[in-house]
Amino acid sequence: MPIKPSDSEEEYFARQEAERRRKIAEERQANIQEEERERERSLHFMKCPKCGMQLEEITFGDIRVDKCFSCEGIWLDKGELEGLQSKEPGFVGRLFKAFRA
Ligand SMILES: [Zn+2]
Incomplete structure (x- = not known):
């Protein structure tokens, strides 16, 4: 069975x-x-989060930023904002001036 x-x-x-x-x-x-x-x-x-165009990596001193030449946005990776904060006064201004059209 x-x-x-x-x-x-x-x-x-x-x-x-x-x-x-x-x-x-x-x-x-x-x-x-x-x-x-x-x-x-x-x-x-490496595409711009704002407009979708190609980002270009630009070096300024030891700081590297991703720049969009289409919408003029500037993008930072993790830790880069802190890197900028530790720079001497006026550094950020010089950085922006260098990238201005
Ligand atoms: Zn863009």
């Missing part, structure tokens, strides 16, 4: 299977998100 799995066994295996499928779905979702992030990153790398 075949052994019929008990209800609790069926429930256990169904739960196991559901958990396995959930993990697969989560991994798939994470991969899609990572691909999406990578696509966004490469699409927007």
Whole structure:
């Protein structure tokens, strides 16, 4: 006589299977998100956040800023504002003057 799995066994295996499928779905979702992030990153790398045009990296002393020659925006990376703050008085003014059209 075949052994019929008990209800609790069926429930256990169904739960196991559901958990396995959930993990697969989560991994798939994470991969899609990572691909999406990578696509966004490469699409927007060194593009002006304001107007979307190409940014140019300009060095002034030991400070490097990303400058947009389309909308004239100037963008700073992490830590660069702090770097500017530690400069001698007048540095920022000279920096802006150098980039003015
Ligand atoms: Zn711009």
